[in-house]
Amino acid sequence: EVQLVESGGDLVQAGRSLRLSCTASGFMFGDYDMTWVRQAPGKGLEWVGLVRRRSAGGTTDYAASLKGRFTISRDDSKTIAYLQVNSLKTEDTAVYYCTRSRGGALDIWGQGTLVTVSS
């Protein structure tokens, strides 16, 4: 079964850092770009960024409004994608989804992991 499972969400204080993990199974992880999307409570979807597959250079892109505090990486040997968030703000409170990108469309989604940032 093709699956993505996020972990690492927590209640954290503003200013701290957090690393989210996304463990993939059931497909050739190294053949796909991986994307993170977040959704604040009661709000819409917000694209965070992506890490490309190695054959596409393994590079990263981020939403302009988030650039600087967010870092996406991947470990193909472990089939895990990561999202590191530094200097957390209360407005970073959201469910964070890991997704598989198939030519840009996001065809597989994890169940999401909740990050709550307190002041």
Added chain:
Amino acid sequence: DIQMTQSPSTLSASVGDRVIITCRASQSISSWLAWYQQKPGKAPKLLIYKASSLESGVPSRFSGSGSGTEFTLTISSLQPDDSATYYCQQYSSYDTFGQGTKLEIK
């Protein structure tokens, strides 16, 4: 950034109705557009990619059309299970999502 604007924001329709949701891009995105369905407490589900290609396993009552800056998602005969929020997404450049359309069944 490319801005995506969906309309309407909310929609109420009856079972069997034809429903159309529109998405407009602030600049041309060719056909690099996807549509998603999200139900409360669940992750979004891909319905349509490349503006008009139906994702495997998605009922044929869903269809997409458009190119450039104007796109539509059509549900040909609304079913009770279609109650959800629908999002468009452009993936031409630094992906962005529309603000969502909440579809309710009368």
